[in-house]
Amino acid sequence: xxxxxxxxxxxxxxxxxxxxxxxxxxxxxxxxxxxxxxxxxxxxxxxxxxxxxxxxxxxxxxxxxxxxxxxxxxxxxxxxxxxxxxxxxxxxxxxxx
Numbered sequence: 221x222x223x224x225x226x227x228x229x230x231x232x233x234x235x236x237x238x239x240x241x242x243x244x245x246x247x248x249x250x251x252x253x254x255x256x257x258x259x260x261x262x263x264x265x266x267x268x269x270x271x272x273x274x275x276x277x278x279x280x281x282x283x284x285x286x287x288x289x290x291x292x293x294x295x296x297x298x299x300x301x302x303x304x305x306x307x308x309x310x311x312x313x314x315x316x317x
Contacts, residue, residue, distance in 0.1 A: 223248050226290040233257075235284035238291040242272050242281075250293035259286030267292075 225241030227234050238255045253275055254267020264286065266279040272293075275281070 222295060223250070223293045224290060225292075228288045230287065232287065233282070233285065234287050234289045236282045238289050239272070239276060239281045242291045242293060245291075245293050246272060248293065248295070250295050253291070253293045255281050255284055255289060255291045257284040257286035257289035259284075 223245040225238060225245060227237055227241070229237065235255060235257055238257075242253055242255070252267065252269040253272050254265060256263055256265045258264075264284050266275075266281055266284060268275045268279060
């Protein structure tokens, strides 16, 4: 089961709020997680397999720029847990990371 948390704030960086939202979704089970934000008309994504705290330690979700974003956990029902299969997915994987 996947879980999604999104947000828009007027000022500052939304990424730390999205990370907290991901932590609150942990109870539902997951094998990967990620965050996407929008800044200056570009999408920035950080995602990987593993636990949220482990992914955050490796990638530092909090430094994603922008005041609009979405956070997503994934429980694999199709495709192995991996960075490529982690959500959020885009049609241009790797272009704005």
